[in-house]
Amino acid sequence: MGTGDMNLHIAAQTDDGCGCDCSSEPADNGYTPEKKRYLARLKRIEGQVRGLHRMVDEDEYCIDVLTQISAVQSALKGVALALLDDHMQHCVLHAAQRGGDEAVEKLDEVSAAVSRLLK
Amino acid sequence: MGTGDMNLHIAAQTDDGCGCDCSSEPADNGYTPEKKRYLARLKRIEGQVRGLHRMVDEDEYCIDVLTQISAVQSALKGVALALLDDHMQHCVLHAAQRGGDEAVEKLDEVSAAVSRLLK
Amino acid sequence: MGTGDMNLHIAAQTDDGCGCDCSSEPADNGYTPEKKRYLARLKRIEGQVRGLHRMVDEDEYCIDVLTQISAVQSALKGVALALLDDHMQHCVLHAAQRGGDEAVEKLDEVSAAVSRLLK
Amino acid sequence: MGTGDMNLHIAAQTDDGCGCDCSSEPADNGYTPEKKRYLARLKRIEGQVRGLHRMVDEDEYCIDVLTQISAVQSALKGVALALLDDHMQHCVLHAAQRGGDEAVEKLDEVSAAVSRLLK
Incomplete structure (x- = not known):
């Protein structure tokens, strides 16, 4: 069984939206339908830049x-x-539910990311 | 002589920054050093999106x-x-110098473009 | 003991940053040092608009x-x-720790707020 | 009567939009209907900040x-x-029509202002 199959297998057990590697738990990292949509959107944006x-x-x-250019900005x-929404609804929420300082750190990261997007 | 050579030939006579086809005058449309830089920047942005x-x-x-994503937004x-600057310093300025309603229209276009960028 | 003392008393028991009325728990709503700073910042912005x-x-x-105008935009x-940061670090975090759907709703609100700020 | 006089004559009858003191010509600086509207809009924004x-x-x-806050940002x-539009349609356009380096400088200022607004 290859790595790809492994990923699909993991995905079947998770509802993690962003699919990002936001924790060491396998269930937080998987190949999701959302990921496919992100990849398709980014492909379209690449075409727009071309x-x-x-x-x-x-x-x-x-x-x-x-x-x-405005259209590309809007798509990005x-x-x-x-x-950001997926990240908060999964990685941040799970961290908050686990308790400890991890959630505070993750929320700091979110704030910093929003600040960069608003620049 | 191919179209490419023609463009290079025209470019030699012009200082038009954006190289855009903003008027029927040949001198306003040419292959400029700025254009090369824009193309290089857009290639880099395409690579960033990839x-x-x-x-x-x-x-x-x-x-x-x-x-x-913030980095790509900033580059765009x-x-x-x-x-915008090149367009104003060339197309809009030339239109204003020629007089008539053309400059007013071009400035309306600039305002609308700035409005879209600010969205 | 006046209302002001009462507020100070409540504030002493809470670390709630934004001071917003984000839950029915008294500890989530108090007169905080952060609130004073927000009020001072908004007063300054009002002066800038004047x-x-x-x-x-x-x-x-x-x-x-x-x-x-750019300076006012930046201050706002x-x-x-x-x-947003205070709200996430307090209201959202507490909701996530309490569990249930409340945190999901609060995160949806945050996403919508960020989306409006990015417009 | 020279072209300059003509311009001044026209200016006396004009609705110069922004009313800003963008040139030494008195006709470019006046109390306009647009100015009243700007003052009313800024009063409203001041009220929003309050x-x-x-x-x-x-x-x-x-x-x-x-x-x-998003509503105030949008109003600003x-x-x-x-x-910006009024400034371009009046100060910048008139400078371009007068010729010389003044228009180039005014367009540089516009570009810098747009850049600050986009931050």
């Missing part, structure tokens, strides 16, 4: 390039908000 | 993914501000 | 008004981030 | 305070965009 490159390369009107913001 | 995809695929920690903002 | 009014009234240079963002 | 102070003072729920952004 489109920006093409637009500049073909001397398209600056304002149209700026409009497209959407991914960031979804990741 | 990196985001890899991070999610490899279940990296959500907060690290969010940090990287930098390109947008540079494009 | 300064904006004066600047426009005295026909000051638009760009200077815009610079001051600082208050928002601090409030 | 409302924030009251909300914190009365221990209102953090999330509701954050919602109100609206004023900033309107000021």
Whole structure:
């Protein structure tokens, strides 16, 4: 059984949304439907950035390039908000339920991340 | 002589920063050093987005993914501000100097673009 | 013993940062040192906005008004981030520790608030 | 009558939007209907900030305070965009029409202002 199968197996036992490796517990790290959606969204954003490159390369009107940049920003913001939500609803929530200082640290990380996104 | 050579030839006569096709005058549309820099910046951003995809695929920690999204947002903002500046210093300025309603329209476009970027 | 003393008394038993009325437990709602700081910051921001009014009234240079608007935005963002952090470290954390659906709801509220701040 | 006189003549009848003191020409600096609207909008924003102070003072729920902060941010952004537009459509446009380096400097100022607003 390969690593991929292992991941699928673990995923079957978990509802962890973001799929991030946020703890040493296997159940917090798995291949989730959400992950597939994130990967698809990021693929689309990569295509949008490639489109920006093409637009500049073909001397398209600056304002149209700026409009497209705004669209990419908006798509990235959407991914960031979804990741943040999943992270809080899983990693942070589980840490809070386990008790101890871990949750405080995780919330500090969330605050710092939001601060960076707001820059 | 191919289209590419033609573009290089036109570029030699122009100082147009953004290289965008903002008027029917050939001098306003050319292959500029700025354009090369924009293309390089966008290639880097495309690579950053591909990196985001890899991070999610490899279940990296959500907060690290969010940090990287902020970096991409910042890089895109930098390109947008540079494009906006070039556009104003060339297309808008030239339109204003030519007189008539064209400059008013171009400034309306700039305002709308800034509004979208601020969203 | 006056109401003020009562508040101080409650505050002495609590580490609740934001002082917001986020639960029915008295310990989650108190007059805290953080609250005093928030009130002072908001007073300063009110003064900054009054300064904006004066600047426009005295026909000051638009760009200077815009610079001051950016300063107000930055000050408001600082208050928002601090409030968000306090709210998560107290109301959300306590809800998570109590267990049940309350924490999920509180995290949904946080996500929605971050989304509005990012607009 | 020269072109300069013509401009001054036109200026006397004009609705110069931002009313800011952006040139030494008296006609570029005046009490305009737009100015009244800006003053009214800033008064409202000042009231909103006073409302924030009251909300914190009365221990209102953090999330509701954050919602109100977002509303103030949005109102300030609206004023900033309107000021920027007026500034470009008047001060910058007139500078561009007068020719010389002044317009380039004014556009640099606009770019810097947009950059600060995007922070």
